[in-house]
Amino acid sequence: xxxxxxxxxxxxxxxxxxxxxxxxxxxxxxxxxxxxxxxxxxxxxxxxxxxxxxxxxxxxxxxxxxxxxxxxxxxxxxxxxxxxxxxxxxxxxxxxxxxxxxxxxxxxxxxxxxxxxxxxxxxxxxxxxxxxxxxxxxxxxxxxxxxxxxxxxxxxxxxxxxxxxxxxxxxxxxxxxxxxxxxxxxxxxxxxxxxxxxxxxxxxxxxxxxxxxxxxxxxxxxxxxxxxxxxxxxxxxxxxxxxxxxxxxxxxxxxxxxxxxxxxxxxxxxxxxxxxxxxxxxxxxxxxxxxxxxxxxxxxxxxxxxxxxxxxxxxxxxxxxxxxxxxxxxxxxxxxxxxxxxxxxxxxxxxxxxxxxxxxxxxxxxxxxxxxxxxxxxxxxxxxxxxxxxxxxxxxxxxxxxxxxxxxxxxxxxxxxxxxxxx
Numbered sequence: 358x359x360x361x362x363x364x365x366x367x368x369x370x371x372x373x374x375x376x377x378x379x380x381x382x383x384x385x386x387x388x389x390x391x392x393x394x395x396x397x398x399x400x401x402x403x404x405x406x407x408x409x410x411x412x413x414x415x416x417x418x419x420x421x422x423x424x425x426x427x428x429x430x431x432x433x434x435x436x437x438x439x440x441x442x443x444x445x446x447x448x449x450x451x452x453x454x455x456x457x458x459x460x461x462x463x464x465x466x467x468x469x470x471x472x473x474x475x476x477x478x479x480x481x482x483x484x485x486x487x488x489x490x491x492x493x494x495x496x497x498x499x500x501x502x503x504x505x506x507x508x509x510x511x512x513x514x515x516x517x518x519x520x521x522x523x524x525x526x527x528x529x530x531x532x533x534x535x536x537x538x539x540x541x542x543x544x545x546x547x548x549x550x551x552x553x554x555x556x557x558x559x560x561x562x563x564x565x566x567x568x569x570x571x572x573x574x575x576x577x578x579x580x581x582x583x584x585x586x587x588x589x590x591x592x593x594x595x596x597x598x599x600x601x602x603x604x605x606x607x608x609x610x611x612x613x614x615x616x617x618x619x620x621x622x623x624x625x626x627x628x629x630x631x632x633x634x635x636x637x638x639x640x641x642x643x644x645x646x647x648x649x650x651x652x653x654x655x656x657x658x659x660x661x662x663x664x665x666x667x668x669x670x671x672x673x674x675x676x677x678x679x680x681x682x683x684x685x686x687x688x689x690x691x692x693x694x695x696x697x698x699x700x701x702x703x704x705x706x707x708x709x710x711x712x713x714x715x716x717x718x719x720x721x722x723x724x725x726x727x728x729x730x731x732x733x734x735x736x737x738x739x740x741x742x743x744x745x746x747x748x749x750x751x752x753x754x755x756x757x758x759x760x761x762x763x764x765x766x767x768x769x770x771x772x773x774x775x776x777x778x779x780x
Contacts, residue, residue: 363596364572365612368456374491376498379459385504387575391467392512395578400471404574407582408594413439413530413567414643414671416593416660425554426472427562434474435563437553438465438571439535440481440488443527445644445694446674449598449610450568454481454488457572458495462518464571466504467578469516472564477518480535483525492520527698531746532565534700545702546746569598589615593659593670601627603677604634615670616662620654623677634679638762642671644691645751647758648678668758683778684766688759689717695752706749709740713756725771730760 367373367382379385391400405420426434438461442450453461465477479492496518499505507515526544528534533547536558557563573595577585586594593615599622602608606628613622619641623629630636636651641658647668649656656662660670678687696710713736720729737753744750760767769777 360596360613362612363576364453364460364569364598365457365610367460368452373456374458374495376459376495376502379457380502383579384459385463385502387578388463388466388504389510391470391578392510392514397471397473400467400578403582404471404577405582407573407577407585408589408592409570409573409577409585410593410660411567412569412573412597412672414444414645414669416670419566419570419573422554422566423468423472423564425552426474426564427555428473430473432473433476433561434472435558435561436465436469436472436474436477437532437536437539437558437563437565438477438479439530439532439565439567440479440485440492441523441530441535442482442485442568442672443525443530443698444672444674445691446600446602446640446676447643447672448600448602449673451485451488452598452610453568453572454485455491458491459499460572460575461568462495462499462504464566464574465518466509466516467574468564468566468571470514474564475515475517477516478539478558479518479520480529480539481520481522483522489520489522496520526700527694528700528746528748531748534746535565536563543700545700546748548745590657590659590661592661597658597670597673599658600672600674601677602675603639604631604679604682605629605677606631613658616657616659618654619649619656619658619675622658622675623654627675627677630677630679634681636677637680637682638678638684638687638759640674640676640678642669643674644676644694645669645748645754646671647754648762649758650762681778683721683776684759684763685717685721685770686776686778688755689714689721691755692717692752695748695755699748699752703743703745703749705740705743706745706752709736709749710752712736713740713753717756720767720770721776723770723774723776725767725774727771729771730764730767733760 409419410416529544538544553563611626701707
């Protein structure tokens with residue numbers, strides 16, 4: 358199946374990050390249309406009607422989030438761009454920033470105009486050195502051409518935008534931890550409510566969006582919300598960039614309509630499993646989402662359909678594991694990541710994740726004991742739903758889902774005192 362690229366339409370064009378190339382391909386026409394043909398309220402309703410949901414993992418309706426921002430003109434409001442892409446198996450935002458940064462800037466400017474913000478901030482993962490440079494160059498060029506700054510395109514609307522680097526903390530992908538870091542504090546989540554739309558950056562109402570979400574906005578303005586809503590499913594509209602990695606022949610980013618079957622993504626677009634091996638497990642939406650098995654290959658990749666089978670679309674980061682993979686080892690590797698990235702704010706996450714790592718390591722090393730599976734489940738029960746932010750729930754997903762689908766492999770590890778996948 359072929360699909361007209363929308364979000365990735367520019368990334369393979371030479372020098373696609375440059376403003377002249379973006380302008381030749383119709384860039385900033387949506388911003389011009391938004392500023393001169395629509396009121397802020399009309400833009401909010403347009404995004405609502407499109408059905409656009411956040412592409413950063415939570416899937417919250419974008420237009421509804423815009424409507425939560427206060428309308429009073431005398432209230433200082435901000436827009437923040439979350440480019441802290443730290444979810445393992447996810448690499449779409451990095452591609453957009455490095456190869457098509459102006460599409461995001463255009464989305465930022467439209468969103469800021471719609472909610473009445475005159476100051477916007479980019480928060481980017483510190484390791485994305487090329488992305489930082491591309492952001493800075495694109496912003497400078499946008500100022501020079503009148504797409505940022507005072508009186509944008511003669512509309513009377515002003516917007517300033519700047520780039521700020523994080524220090525590589527996974528937790529800062531969570532919007533309130535990102536705001537704390539942006540303020541110069543330790544990156545730890547805030548208690549919600551209040552939500553950022555009421556009390557955000559510097560205690561001001563703040564609209565926080567993921568890169569891919571903002572890149573959708575210019576297309577909605579240019580082509581209309583009905584066009585956007587016609588793509589995908591009723592509850593999951595529009596295109597989605599799926600990041601495919603692991604044991605496939607063609608790993609990479611694939612833009613497809615939401616609702617595309619997992620089987621099609623893996624076997625048609627990503628070229629199937631390496632050397633014709635069998636699929637054993639697949640993580641559908643980034644490391645924090647519960648894994649699936651070959652029995653689930655025909656599930657449509659949409660928010661509602663994945664939720665119905667006990668997992669999540671998340672960021673759309675699909676990690677494929679073939680028949681050679683040890684599931685206990687995979688769960689250990691993922692859990693070790695979450696334990697390392699815990700901000701340490703709450704005990705269930707700080708201590709519980711390390712206890713999970715210790716137990717999984719013991720099982721993988723052949724020192725597993727009877728009762729270890731129940732011990733793992735008990736630890737997960739003590740973490741999930743008991744942490745300050747959703748990271749606790751995310752951290753237990755590799756263990757819970759691997760036991761759910763591959764309990765026998767855990768049992769063999771414990772009974773034989775070795776990994777059955779080893780020679």
